[in-house]
Amino acid sequence: MAESNFVDYVKIYCRSGKGGRGSTHMRRAKYVPNGGPDGGDGGRGGHVILRGNRNYWTLLHLRYDRHIMAGHGESGSKNRSFGKDGEDKVIEVPCGTVVYNAETGEYICDVTEHGQEVILLKGGRGGLGNWHFKTATRQAPRFAQPGEPMQEMTVIMELKLLADVGLVGFPNAGKSTLLSAVSSAKPKIANYPFTTMEPNLGIVSYREGKSFVMADIPGIIEGASEGRGLGLRFLRHIERNSLLLFMVPADSDDITKEYNILLNELKNFNPEMLDKQRVLAITKCDMLDQELMDEIEPTLPQDVPHVFISAISGLGINVLKDILWEELNKESNKIEGKIESIAHRPKDMSHLKEELADEGEDEDLSIEYVDEDDIEDLEDFEYEEEDWEDDKQ
CATH class of the missing domain: 2.70.210.12 (GTP1/OBG domain)
Structure with missing residues (x-):
């Protein structure tokens, strides 16, 4: 591959x-x-x-x-x-x-x-x-x-990707489908379960030529903040997002429970993420009728705005854009003011070897160089041509 x-x-x-x-x-x-x-x-x-x-x-x-x-x-x-x-x-x-x-x-x-x-x-x-x-x-x-x-x-x-809206959800929650529906981004989408392997960015068009940037990261699983799955590696991409869009499928057993699990993973990774504005989107609602939506709505978290959407049929997409644009333009939620306020914690080096092993970068990069001024007798110093080529590489 x-x-x-x-x-x-x-x-x-x-x-x-x-x-x-x-x-x-x-x-x-x-x-x-x-x-x-x-x-x-x-x-x-x-x-x-x-x-x-x-x-x-x-x-x-x-x-x-x-x-x-x-x-x-x-x-x-x-x-x-x-x-x-x-x-x-x-x-x-x-x-x-x-x-x-x-x-x-x-x-x-x-x-x-x-x-x-x-x-x-x-x-x-x-x-x-x-x-x-x-x-x-x-x-x-x-x-x-x-x-x-x-x-x-x-x-x-x-x-750490700079985007206005970050998509947060479990694998197969419909994040990539939504991104492809509201922007020109072309993330991989198929009719079988899998998760995105790398972040994707898309520019979402709004009314009167306005737009904002949306970022899709790989799905988060329970325990991602402790290193499980791909979450730990990609959670940093939503640290800079001005607003977090939580996405939970309508066919979930308990929408509020899944939302709280996602929120807890973000809290464990970086408690400052809880200060960001949040919006909840219930996806795949093309399988629901208005009666079922009315039954589900009282069980949803009441502390965040929510909307029922379907990226396939277009249900609620315009309403979602309106909510996101309104939240993004609040004075307390401007990304320009939040970039400088991010508190960068020291990196946890216990995960370094695992991350470098995934990238194939676990070898020692340090190089020892010989200074000619420190050599008393240059005639006794021989530097093989092969070693010189290795150092240049």
Whole structure:
């Protein structure tokens, strides 16, 4: 089976550049006795920078470029010439990317806007040349500062989809069918039971050219917050949604019970999700008549708006759009105000091996590099061509 192009989880090794060393040059020119020190400063090492790019939808481009290294700063030279700064390395990421330290699980940064730049690792400062250390009593200093060392870190990048409405429900609740009915998205739909394997986004058209974004994630099962099924891996995609649309089939034994199970899974995963506005949709209602709907309605949760819908016959779809649009445009429910208020918890590293095993990324990404400045005798140092090719890969 072909591997999916939707990649929302990568682990990469990043390294900034080291600063160039300062020069200890002494000026020597004809007819200039006692020229004095004129060694220039070293250049700054390159930064590793994250930049939000709305043209990217996944982290697929980083799966095959998992060693990000910025350039080193050059050393200073004579005539107080500064060394060249190392080249910055810019990593383009989709909006909604969260970065964690792969060793400790600590939250590092969050990129949510197009063009937003975050310096992930700073390059080392260049060392000062010897002309900075000239004094009245030390007119010929023969020393200079070395450049600051580089920084390195292995990071985990997670993509959390930015959408207005997130669909929450058990497998086969009709989430993908609804998304295909109200938008141009084409998720897989069939007449046999299965669950979506990757999130899908669709733009839902509303009146007068207005629209909003709807996200469909794989079905949640009881115990998903503890790692069962696919729920733990994809629950993070609805953390950024402004509104949650719970979907329960009309043929369920107890609609309220299923709704409470879903709500409890979200609470266990992230208690802040309970602060989001919720709407309940009872799906597959083309099999019900008005009398049955009237009997079911008193048993439904009274604390959330509810609507009976059928994506096949179109029953209640326009009513559902009206409810969603009204809830989305409440002042207390704007997604712009909620992005910055998200509290990113440290990543639970106990699940790291399982997630990386699913992606085939459980190998060690760290690389040891040899600095020529630290080698006393380069003639005794041999670097095999095969090893060099391996490091480049």
